Amino acid sequence: MSVIILLLIASISVAALFLFAFIWNVKSGQYDDDISPPMRMLLDDKKSKDDAEG
Amino acid sequence: MEQVGTQTETKCYHCGEDCTSEIIHAYDKTFCCAGCKMVYGILAESNLCEYYEINQAPGINQRQAVRENKFSFLDDISIAQKLISFKDEERTHVTFYLPQIHCSSCLWLLENLHKLNNNVISSTVNFARKEVEVIFLHGKVSLKKVAELLTAVGYEPYISLQNITASKPKANRDKLYKLGVAGFCFANIMLLSFPEYLGVDAKEQGLLHVFRWINVILSLPVFFYSATEFYQSAWKSLKHGFLNIDAPIVLAIIVTFCRSIYEVLTQTGGGYFDSMSGIVFFMLVGRVLQNRTYDHLNFERDYTAYFPVAVTLIKDNKEQAIALPDIKLNDTLLIHSQELIPADGILTRGKALIDYSFVTGESMPVEKEMGEIVYAGGKQLSGNIEILVVKEVSQSYLTRLWNRDELKQKKNDETKSFVHFLSKYFTVIVLTIAFSGALYWFFRDKSVMWNAFTAVLIVACPCALLLCNTFTNGNILRILSNRKLYLRNAQTIEDIANVDLVVFDKTGTLTTGSFFDIQYDGRPLTEEIKQKIALLASQSVHPMSKSIAALYPRRNTGEVVAFTEVAGKGIEGIIQGDLVTLGSREYVTGSTEKDFDSGVYVAIEGSLLGKFSFKNHYRENVASLIQRLQKRYPIAILSGDNESEKRYLKLLLGENADTYFNQKPEDKLAFIKKKQAEGHKVMMIGDGLNDAGALKQADAGISVTEDSNNFTPASDAILEAKELNNLPRFIAFCKANGVIIMIAFIISILYNIAGIYFAVTGRLSPMIAAILMPSSSISILLITFGLSNLLAKKVFRNSGAN
Known part of the structure; x- marks a missing residue:
């Protein structure tokens, strides 16, 4: 029986962790702009391209 | 007679537009203008040509050169202060609105600003708002220089009076927090309710109590935080003496919560915590979907955004x-x-x-x-x-128009929707059933009375109606925005559906504001003369001259000697020994006869060749659009122009059409008011500041824009001009919205009747509630999504672009 209580506490705290992660995400503005991040992700950062083209 | 068009295959490497007036060859590429070439040069110098690899020809046309020192006002500290969002000893943060942002190349280039100027620390694009936040070292580079840097690469910041007068609306994240909390609590309560439904060994009854109490704790944030969304709205409408759809929902939430707490305290049952948190969660999802805003659009613009x-x-x-x-x-x-x-x-x-x-x-x-x-x-x-x-600015003709009281009022969206009307009856019926059920049990078996009464209120909550309403609206807004019609809010769908009179503005709405159809009548022109005319015309900035210059693509650049321009009359100059004259009849021929036609006469060496006539350029398919609309709605056209186009419009609309000319902004507003007083629901479609009053007054005001980044006056909806001919389809689709909601509503009522059957007989167990609630919600979601997508396919079939 006490095992179940233990598991319960564990499961709820894991879920709470996700809730806080979500709140943190919203707070940091991740949900304000859902267009640029997927674009940004696909753009490579080519470092050295000194005289590749004109 | 000759119809002239330009056919050039060459496209500009920078902006991708046809090179019409000139072709510049540089860097092994072709450019349409010096501006485009210059931007390419800057990027090539800094090795930023990847810009052209991510997307083809991502640039912005640079034909219209930006005046030097245009941004010198940014050196004025008091003005700059109002634009800067943060400043410390070293760094300044500033956000610019760049309406040109349109693709991933833009994003890439703008976030690589530091490669162009190493005093820029970083730049971050917010694509949805079309803004870039630049952080720079103000000791080394000035705000003006940053604006000029952006301008140099083709992204001229749009800085309007609104930037310093209006406070920026803060992103509203409240609903998201509430949604997250409700989701967390709902999922956990659901899990903890299983033992209750599945039965627990007699030995472990103690465990059940633990579960119940955890449920109570988890339901508190839902009841006291997440659901406040509905309390506020219900309270607001009650204060106005009106019962909106949130009122019965709040009633159901409160009854469910109190009864559940009561059951746990008296140890008579597990309560309905899962149902309660479930409806709150689903309804919040619906609200969030429905209220998705278009960040880059602004429906409340006034003249300050234009100045x-x-x-x-x-x-x-x-x-x-x-x-x-x-x-x-x-x-x-x-x-x-x-x-x-400005004044x-x-x-x-x-x-x-x-x-x-x-x-x-x-x-x-x-x-x-x-x-x-x-x-x-x-x-x-x-x-x-x-x-x-x-x-002064605030006293001028234009701003006075804007400050009229009737235009300052906000539309009352709350009370209009038929959904609220439905829910009112719904509430009355539910209460009647609840009371009669209670009355019945009062005489039969008092122990069941409270149970039955509260159960009816719980199960008959119109959450399904609210859900189908918000989800359908949300989905329809999404479908419409994919087709470039952006609505201010969900209420606008209904407003558009109810329209019975359509009023168009002419200039800029039915016609394109920017160019004219030109027709040449007279002696045939040789290629050489055409070139000379174009060369002469290109010297003037008058829009008529510009149109004539664009008519004949220039091959070579000659020289114009002794160029003279008489404002309002015409231009002349000597090209390769020939005196070419372009202008009004009086200017070219010397005749003093009055000429009402807006034509440009052309003469070489004093001998008259012919005349160019100008006609407004109507958008494609305007005729068919009007004919299709006319089958269902009366149509009126209001124009600020003179009557010169009357004949053509009559041809387009038929003899009985309602056309009004020389309409001042006030006249347009008055026209809409008059029609509304006659009982019409008016849709106004316009584009400019002159339509602003009418757009605001109309039941559904749609502003048409060439591209959605441009300035549009305050309105209920923004439509991209190239989709204008889909207007009848848009109206039909908005009408479908009501049908879908009704269908979903009937289905939800069937669920409610089943629930009420259990409830009045006093047999509504938490388990039945827990099955009924999500299954009704989910099936309604599927129905509304399926139906609206299906109807969208049907309505927009053969409509061309997606």
Whole structure:
């Protein structure tokens, strides 16, 4: 029986962790702009391209 | 007679547009103008040519050169202060609105600004809002330089009066927090409720109590935080003496919560915590979907978004930047070419050619001589002028129009929807059932009475109606925005569906504001003469000259000798020994006969060749659009222009069409009001400031724009011009919205009847509630999504672009 209580506490705290992660995400503005991040992700950062083209 | 078009295969490497007037070969590429070439040069120098690899020809056309020192007002500390969002000893944060942002190349280039100027620390694009936040070292580079850097690569910041007068609306994240909390609690309560439903061994009854109490704790944030969304809205409508759909929902939430707490306290049951948190969660999802806003669009714009933030003031023979609100009477302002006139004034120097099309709806620019009055809102087209301010900005003709009281009121969206109307009856019926059930049990078996009464209220919550309403609206808004019709809010769907009279503005709405159809009548022109005419015309900035110049693609660049321009009359010059004259009949032929036609005459060496006539350029398919609409709705056309187009419009609309000319902004507003007083639901479709009053007054005001980044006056909806011919389809689709909601509503009522059956007989166990609630919600979601997508397919079949 006490095992179940233990598991319960564990499961709820894991879920709470996700809730806080979500709140943190919203707070940091991740949900304000859902267009640029997927674009940004696909753009490579080519470092050295000194005289590749004109 | 000759119809001339331009056919050039060459496309500009930078902006991808056809190279019409000139072709520049440089860097092994072709460019349409010097501006495009210059941007390429800057990027190539800094090894930023990846810009052109991510997307083809991602650039912005640079034909319209930006005036040098345009941003010198940013050196004025008091103006700059208002634009800067943060500043410390080293760094400055500033956010610019760049309406040109349109693709991933833009994003890439703008976030690599530091490669162009290493005093820029970082730049972050917010694509949804079309903004870039730049952090730079203000010790090394000025704000003005940053703006010029952006301009140099083709992204000229749009800085308007609104930037300094209006406070920015903060992103509203409340609903998301509430949604997250509700989701967390709902999922856990659901899990903890299973033992209750599945049965627990008699030995472990203690465990059940633990579960129940955890449920109580988890339900608190839902009840006291997440559900506040509905309390606020219900309270607001009750205060206005009106029962909206949130009222019965709040009643159900409160009853469910109290009864559940009671059951746990008396140890008679597990309560309905899962059902309660479930409906709150699902309804919040619906709200969030429905209220998704289009960040880059603004439906509340007024003249401040149209006016520049600063102008050049001439004081003691020195030029200085001055913020618009600081302009005083008797100030002398210098208006550069292509700038807006910010205040009513008297022209004191230079010759004005002012484009009032946006303000008054006149399609032809107006010429003004010294001493004449120029009104605020017009755009100076040729050369610099000076004006003496006779009315302050807030007093001018244009702003006065805006400050009229009737236009300041916000529309009352709350009370109109038929959903609220339905829910009112719904509430009354539910209460009747609940009370009669209670009455019945009062005489039969008092122990069941409370149970039955509360159960009816719990199960009959119109959450399904609310869900189908919000989800359908949300989905329809999404489908419409994919087709470039952006609505201000969900209520607008219904407003559009209810319309029974459609009013169009002409200039800029049915016609494109920017160019004219030109027709040449007269002696046939040889290729050589065409070239000469084009060359001469290209010397002037008058829109008519520009149109003629664009008519004949120039091969070679010759020289014009002794070029003279008489404002309002015409131009002449000697090209390869021939005197070419272009202009009004009087100017070219010397005839003093009055000529009402807006034609341009052409002569070479004094002998008249012929005449170019100009006609407004109607958008594609306008005729078929109007004919289709006319089958269902009466149509009226209001134009700020003179009657010269009347004949053509009659041809287009039929003899009985309602057309009104010389309509001032007030007249348009009055027209809408009159029709509304006659009981019509009016849809107004317009584009400019001159339509602003009418757009706001109309039951559904739609502003048409060439591209959604441009300035649009306050309205209920923004439609991209190329989708205008889909208007009948849009209306049909908005009408479908009501049908879908009704269907979903009938289904939800069936669920409710089943629930009420269990409830009045006193047998509504938490388990049945827990099954009924999510299954009804989910099936309704599927139905509304399926139906609206299906109808969208049907309505927009054969409509061309997606």
